[in-house]
Amino acid sequence: MDLSMNEIVYRSIGTIHTPYPDMAPFQAEEDDTEGPFVLELLPEYETALVDLECFRYIIILFHMDRIRGYNGSNIAHPPSLKGGTVGLFASRSPNRPNPIGLDVARLLRIEGRKIYTSGLSVLDGTPLIDVKPYTNRDSKPDPGDGWTYRQPV
16 A cells, blocks of 8 residues: 555634734743634534533644645754754654644633634634644653753754
8 A cells, every 4th residue: 555645635624813914923832922812613513612611721733724835854943953953753843744733722711613712823814623622641741852952053
């Protein structure tokens, strides 16, 4: 079975609204950002929100639709390394083979088909792919910080 060219198709379940039309902060901190941050689901998914308000945090998957496209490089240049490099999959670079974004945010409230959250690092109008509850099982006790404490070269 050749897996190299399989096409995977997702459909948007809604739109993410943020105060960032052109540039979002890199990994926004919850306390550093001012909203509003709203996930607006399509009408057919409103009933899918039943009991989501029982959770404090949610996982948000989205399509980074304004990324220029994967440039083929498997090397990333994290700003914190000041010119240093790491492998693409060891980074949070938006230059990826599949422009899928992930964020975790505090769930503030749900009104109808709108989910209000804490700060997100997402551009306004970004297509929403999925929402999942974030639970204690999603948190690992020893994730490690990998290269993030490496001194710049």
